[in-house]
Amino acid sequence: MKFVTYFKNLVYQKFPRFIFRCLTNEERVIYKLNKYNFSMLLSLGDNAISRPILVKGEYEQSVTKVLIKYFKPDLHFLDIGANLGYYSLLVASQCPHAKIYSFEPDEKNFHLFTTSILYNQFQNQIQSYGLAVSDQNKNIVISDLGNGANYGARFTGNNAQELRAYVHGENPYYEEIPAVSLDDFLPDIQIDIVKIDIEGYEPFALKGMVNLLKKNRPIIFAEFAPSNLKFFGKIEPPEFLEFFTNLDYTINLIDRQGQVIAYEQNIDQLIQDFGTYQTHHLDLIFLPLLLPLGEKSESNPV
Template sequence: MNKHLVRFLIRNYPFKKGRGSLIAYAMKHVSGMNISADAFGNRFLLDLDNYIDCRMFLEGSYEQHDIMILTRCVEQYDCRYFIDVGANIGVYTVPLAAHSRVRKVYAFEPDPRNYAQLTANIFLNRRHDKVTAYHLALSAEPGLGTLHTASEPNRNESGKFNTGANSLIFNPERHTGSGVEVQTQTVDALIQLEGQNIAVKIDVEGHELSVLRGMKNCLAKNRCVIMVEAFDERFEAVNDYLHESGYKLCGDSQLSKFNYVYVTDERRHIP
């Protein structure tokens, strides 16, 4: 199957109905490595045997609307810094680093495979002067942890690896029994900013509360806009912690499922 022809058909498919089935079929029939431009004009080294990479190749982006929402937040709240927790291959890091208003990006990714692609994609887009990438996991305290590996391709519907589902929190329905030992650290130990407007994205597959506890000073001493993924069973704890820290939930029905945005002033809203 010609993967470039398939990509063209999907990106130009005019109907909502049937689009999901077309993408699901295509994902099972494209593979290999590819350098491809996303919807924002950034170049990415993609492994088409990996779920997120394949979606980016076929559709032009992954969580495109959420990236656009966060970009508008950067503009409205004049955010000069971006902290990407669970940066994966740079899906958010690269486009946010391209924004003229953002001075500095801190990207954190513990998975060795993802981190290798993250640094490659930073280099491909000539953002190495603006982005500092860390090969570690963020948590509530420094130490060591086990990054649990997502299920094998034959155990999920897409037939792809999904390194984006790797987590410090073991889930028998999503992870194999294997994992890799990773270093853990806190935001507060690594980033000392005060009085700044900061955009934050947290996607750590269940470990978000620990990440937030490890950035207590950052949240208190700065004005942050936080996009956090929180599954249903963990949402209440995350919401309570951020509320106690002075942050309010603001809604946008178009955000991807389980993604939420918090700001420091309840009168603010997502642009």
């Protein structure tokens, strides 16, 4: 079994996808991430998440490097926009007594994710929900905007008409899905770390979990994509950052090497620097004001 897994991993790295298909005769593959000792069900048609994992053996190495520093055996982790489940599975593999709450509304991604949960026998650690997260309990619309080969590019809006303006590929799909406010849906959970990446819809999700954030004061990992925030979050980028500073969080940038650059609460400086990075988004970590970078507190000992 180990040889078969190793063979498939090696073949995918060395040969084009069509050869891999001929050798394995499958569109999906269970891939063992040896570095972290867990497996994922991945799709060979997914260029954005599955392929990097198949080639590199992990995903978003810089964010992973920083996230792991805050792990503890009984970590409470909230994953909003779990996608194929990489971060939730990573936490479960490294934190044996973790409690993980994962939300992924896309049906295809959710199927891959929940299959990986069962394969790794992480059912006792990961509680998965095929739901979107928003500012209130309601139905919203999800779409790939015509980019079906990118399993990470699933966009949400209040209605299909709102999303059609941003279609950038052929045959986009639109699906009405249920969304929940976390303050209503899981009002009593404990949270140490939040990871949120929902393609610009973050302002709505955060608005619906303010009480949880105030009560738990978790560390927050979030993507900062100004164009997505404007289009799908209906908010200007500085306002998004102000949400965190108003809750007494500091802003910190995770660079491509996995180093953390502290901005304190200097929103203007981050906005100015964003223009020099020539990238679509930045990876940020928001720390409670009384939790200096790299230190642990009794109230949040992660």
